Amino acid sequence: MSSKKHKFLTQIAILVFIFGSVTMGVLSLGSMSSIAVSYGENGPVFCGLSSDGSHSVTCFGADASIVYGAPFRLPLLGLTAGDGFVCGLLLETNQPYCWGSNIYVKMGVPQPMEEGAQYSEISAGDDHLCALRVPGKMPHRGISSIDCWGYNMTASHAFAGGIESISAGSVFNCGLFARNKTAFCWGDETGSGVIGLTPKNVRFRSISAGGFHVCGVLENAQVICWGRSLEMRQTSSSGILGQGDVNMVPMDPMVAVVGGRFHSCGIKSDDHHVVCWGFTLRNSVPPPKQTKVYEIAAGDYFTCGVLAENSLRPICWGTGGPWSIPMAVSPGICASTPCGPGYYEYTHPGLGSKICKPANSRVCLPCSVGCPDGNYQSTPCNATSDRGCEFDCSSCVSGDCLTFCADQKKSKTRKLFSLQMPIFVAEIVFAVVLVSAVSVVAFLYVRYKLRNCRCSKTELRVVKNRAYSFHKESVKIQPDMEELKIRRAQTFTYEELEKATGGFCEESQVGKGSFSCVFKGILKDGTVVAVKRAIKASDVKKSSKEFHTELDLLSRLNHAHLLNLLGYCEEGGERLLVYEFMAHGSLYQYLHGKDPRQKEQLDWVRRVTIAVQAARGIEYLHGYACPPVIHRDIKSSNILIDEEHNARVADFGLSLLGPADSSSPLSELPAGTLGYLDPEYYRLHYLTTKSDVYSFGVLLLEILSGRKAIDMQYEEGNIVEWAVPLIKSGDISAMLDPVLKPPTDLEALKKIAAIACKCVRMRGKDRPSMDKVTTALERALALLMGSPCNEQPILPTEVVLGSSRMNKKASQRSSNQSCSENDLADAEDQRTEYRAPSWITFPSVTSSQRRKSSASEADMDANMKNNSEGKNVGDSGRDGLTSLEEEIGPASPHEDLFLQHNF
Numbered sequence: 015m016s017s018k019k020h021k022f023l024t025q026i027a028i029l030v031f032i033f034g035s036v037t038m039g040v041l042s043l044g045s046m047s048s049i050a051v052s053y054g055e056n057g058p059v060f061c062g063l064s065s066d067g068s069h070s071v072t073c074f075g076a077d078a079s080i081v082y083g084a085p086f087r088l089p090l091l092g093l094t095a096g097d098g099f100v101c102g103l104l105l106e107t108n109q110p111y112c113w114g115s116n117i118y119v120k121m122g123v124p125q126p127m128e129e130g131a132q133y134s135e136i137s138a139g140d141d142h143l144c145a146l147r148v149p150g151k152m153p154h155r156g157i158s159s160i161d162c163w164g165y166n167m168t169a170s171h172a173f174a175g176g177i178e179s180i181s182a183g184s185v186f187n188c189g190l191f192a193r194n195k196t197a198f199c200w201g202d203e204t205g206s207g208v209i210g211l212t213p214k215n216v217r218f219r220s221i222s223a224g225g226f227h228v229c230g231v232l233e234n235a236q237v238i239c240w241g242r243s244l245e246m247r248q249t250s251s252s253g254i255l256g257q258g259d260v261n262m263v264p265m266d267p268m269v270a271v272v273g274g275r276f277h278s279c280g281i282k283s284d285d286h287h288v289v290c291w292g293f294t295l296r297n298s299v300p301p302p303k304q305t306k307v308y309e310i311a312a313g314d315y316f317t318c319g320v321l322a323e324n325s326l327r328p329i330c331w332g333t334g335g336p337w338s339i340p341m342a343v344s345p346g347i348c349a350s351t352p353c354g355p356g357y358y359e360y361t362h363p364g365l366g367s368k369i370c371k372p373a374n375s376r377v378c379l380p381c382s383v384g385c386p387d388g389n390y391q392s393t394p395c396n397a398t399s400d401r402g403c404e405f406d407c408s409s410c411v412s413g414d415c416l417t418f419c420a421d422q423k424k425s426k427t428r429k430l431f432s433l434q435m436p437i438f439v440a441e442i443v444f445a446v447v448l449v450s451a452v453s454v455v456a457f458l459y460v461r462y463k464l465r466n467c468r469c470s471k472t473e474l475r476v477v478k479n480r481a482y483s484f485h486k487e488s489v490k491i492q493p494d495m496e497e498l499k500i501r502r503a504q505t506f507t508y509e510e511l512e513k514a515t516g517g518f519c520e521e522s523q524v525g526k527g528s529f530s531c532v533f534k535g536i537l538k539d540g541t542v543v544a545v546k547r548a549i550k551a552s553d554v555k556k557s558s559k560e561f562h563t564e565l566d567l568l569s570r571l572n573h574a575h576l577l578n579l580l581g582y583c584e585e586g587g588e589r590l591l592v593y594e595f596m597a598h599g600s601l602y603q604y605l606h607g608k609d610p611r612q613k614e615q616l617d618w619v620r621r622v623t624i625a626v627q628a629a630r631g632i633e634y635l636h637g638y639a640c641p642p643v644i645h646r647d648i649k650s651s652n653i654l655i656d657e658e659h660n661a662r663v664a665d666f667g668l669s670l671l672g673p674a675d676s677s678s679p680l681s682e683l684p685a686g687t688l689g690y691l692d693p694e695y696y697r698l699h700y701l702t703t704k705s706d707v708y709s710f711g712v713l714l715l716e717i718l719s720g721r722k723a724i725d726m727q728y729e730e731g732n733i734v735e736w737a738v739p740l741i742k743s744g745d746i747s748a749m750l751d752p753v754l755k756p757p758t759d760l761e762a763l764k765k766i767a768a769i770a771c772k773c774v775r776m777r778g779k780d781r782p783s784m785d786k787v788t789t790a791l792e793r794a795l796a797l798l799m800g801s802p803c804n805e806q807p808i809l810p811t812e813v814v815l816g817s818s819r820m821n822k823k824a825s826q827r828s829s830n831q832s833c834s835e836n837d838l839a840d841a842e843d844q845r846t847e848y849r850a851p852s853w854i855t856f857p858s859v860t861s862s863q864r865r866k867s868s869a870s871e872a873d874m875d876a877n878m879k880n881n882s883e884g885k886n887v888g889d890s891g892r893d894g895l896t897s898l899e900e901e902i903g904p905a906s907p908h909e910d911l912f913l914q915h916n917f
């Protein structure tokens with residue numbers, strides 16, 4: 015092979031490899047990107063690769079050694095930056111070239127570790143640079159090499175398995191394995207405190223290191239962060255830093271994240287807007303609102319992005335950097351293979367594909383997932399363009415949407431008018447003539463009929479009264495109609511839903527409940543939905559109440575683990591609710607369905623994850639909805655599993671709005687499902703949020719044992735009566751689902767069983783509140799997933815939930831503290847420490863509302879202090895079901911009514 019050809023093929027191989035890593039959107043403090051932000055004594059410097067295809071770099075900022083040292087004649091593939099220096103990967107040789115002033119990193123090409131070594135990606139930390147070697151150039155197959163230069167870092171590292179990308183933090187580095195997409199980190203653990211916290215067995219799309227933390231985008235596009243930034247809370251009291259905790263990640267799905275010193279920013283996947291969290295310096299410029307970006311890169315306290323518009327202008331925020339950057343930069347790094355699934359090829363309307371120099375190379379950008387609120391997807395993402403979204407004119411909320419729809423309506427009307435004017439006029443004339451003729455005939459007929467009619471005074475009064483009562487009725491009807499005008503739910507016609515479900519045919523039926531049948535349907539725009547059709551009940555009033563309660567509740571509630579109501583239809587006695595379709599049915603189907611393989615699929619981690627997610631949904635109903643909502647029918651058939659295998663709490667048909675003070679009882683006729691029903695509520699009609707806690711406890715036992723709540727094929731048919739004594743005797747293996755192999759360490763499941771026991775206590779006030787249950791379950795899940803220590807519950811919790819929890823004290827506590835303390839008790843002590851502020855997790859409620867709710871729980875807890883909360887599960891003799899009569903008195907006279915109602 016000629017050397018020219020060899021060089022050409024090598025370059026293709028390099029570009030192919032680069033494509034694999036770069037398109038994953040790994041940009042950060044030091045990762046490679048088309049833009050980079052350096053920081054240090056002289057302040058931040060922005061560098062960017064030109065968008066004209068020259069691959070030349072230009073820098074802006076106060077540090078002259080970087081601005082004037084930039085090798086603008088050398089074409090670069092990508093950039094990365096550290097403290098006082100910037101590096102680029104040379105397009106021709108695939109070797110790093112650094113410039114600026116940092117005594118630890120050599121300027122110019124860093125000495126290659128091996129003669130002729132070529133690199134696919136570079137990433138800079140504070141005082142070091144790491145580079146990932148091109149696999150073809152490595153001596154051993156299946157071994158990846160990463161070379162690092164700089165302070166305490168100069169070494170060549172070999173890793174078993176392909177590495178997809180690397181990202182450098184302040185004094186550490188992380189990488190992502192290509193095969194199983196798990197993260198690994200190495201470097202100075204004492205200085206960073208990040209390495210030991212790296213989550214195991216968690217699959218990432220991309221990771222991105224910041225100063226002392228790392229954030230990663232999970233496969234479901236949720237972001238989790240881990241690291242030591244919490245300790246900077248101390249620094250904040252000195253007045254240097256603003257508030258914020260980088261571990262408290264917004265719930266929004268994202269396509270990319272970057273890490274700054276103690277903050278991170280991400281690009282939201284539905285609208286590509288920037289979202290930032292964590293510490294920022296006081297008086298810093300906030301991140302841009304409602305601004306779409308293609309790419310972002312962070313320095314220490316300064317972050318920049320590339321505007322997603324034709325100008326491709328950089329935009330920056332934070333502290334101290336250059337604000338005006340008069341250049342157009344490339345929206346990403348050039349790759350030589352076609353964009354893979356989930357990516358599209360960027361084309362600039364003016365420049366076309368001139369952005370990339372190597373022949374047949376292109377910039378691949380990640381497809382957006384979903385559309386912003388109030389929009390629907392009009393076109394899917396394809397090889398050359400992102401998905402398109404259009405305003406949904408049937409559910410306009412924003413001003414933009416209203417203007418757009420009004421304009422559209424106007425232009426449609428104008429078009430229609432000009433095309434159909436003559437027909438229209440003829441139709442109107444015809445209609446007027448017809449209506450006049452009918453009116454005249456009707457008038458003459460009525461006059462003829464009434465000619466001999468004389469009303470008595472009594473008759474007149476009756477007529478008057480009727481008129482009055484009609485008026486009264488219409489007055490009463492009005493608010494009901496108003497009630498139906500729900501902000502988010504859309505109205506559907508019966509015909510639309512009939513079509514969507516193939517005429518409600520048997521094949522499309524996916525489930526049946528006591529009040530309804532559930533059908534799978536496909537709407538006109540291709541959205542797959544579940545249509546819940548109310549069974550025409552003889553007691554119409556009751557089912558109407560169900561219908562309206564559910565509508566009202568669902569349209570107001572908003573949480574990742576609640577089932578979203580999309581719309582409704584009420585026509586001619588038919589009542590239908592339209593929900594998101596849950597591709598994997600219900601937890602009940604998994605646990606007790608006919609196919610035993612389904613049950614096996616739910617391994618322990620999956621089961622506990624579902625429990626945690628369901629707990630979060632219920633916790634939201636209790637603690638964040640205002641007034642609190644009591645579900646009243648928590649059971650496995652109401653826990654649905656979505657496409658991504660996340661749990662969603664469904665069926666609010668039996669929900670009641672709770673009293674504002676969640677500890678005060680609501681006397682209602684008991685409703686719910688046998689086996690899950692809180693004995694206190696059932697017997698005394700004493701309904702609080704703790705009734706849901708009881709049902710949730712039963713659900714936990716069901717998840718652990720794989721048994722139904724009531725299963726008459728066993729001698730002991732009631733799950734609580736069977737499982738609780740076994741757990742209390744310490745024989746947990748006897749109650750675990752025999753279908754699954756028990757985990758090697760039973761500790762986590764023991765903890766969950768203990769939580770379940772507490773939930774099913776006889777007295778509501780002795781049961782933990784849902785937020786405590788959630789926290790305890792999350793800690794158990796962390797343990798199950800093999801977190802290094804369950805003192806750090808953030809990682810697996812975040813991993814699974816993609817949500818944010820904060821752990822104020824975790825980093826302050828000594829690391830040698832026991833990992834096996836009673837979790838629920840711990841959780842109770844640290845309740846406030848793990849609580850994410852409501853604006854992140856639950857945007858529909860204010861934190862003050864949350865605090866109020868927590869306070870009322872705290873009051874309750876104070877009363878409970880002398881109770882069994884602090885006791886070991888095993889020593890609470892009063893928990894036994896045999897003490898039911900003694901504890902809550904005789905059965906209520908309404909018991910029969912309850913049975914009729916439910917069964």
Ligand SMILES: Nc1ncnc2c1ncn2[C@@H]1O[C@H](COP(=O)(O)OP(=O)(O)OP(=O)(O)O)[C@@H](O)[C@H]1O
Nearest residue numbers: 525526527528529532544593594595596600651665
């Ligand atoms: N959104 C959905 N997507 C997919 N399947 C669903 C959806 N909603 C309900 N189902 C299926 O339909 C079944 C019946 O649901 P439904 O809410 O009507 O009754 P239920 O909760 O099982 O019983 P009950 O009404 O007696 O409480 C569920 O168990 C589930 O299998």
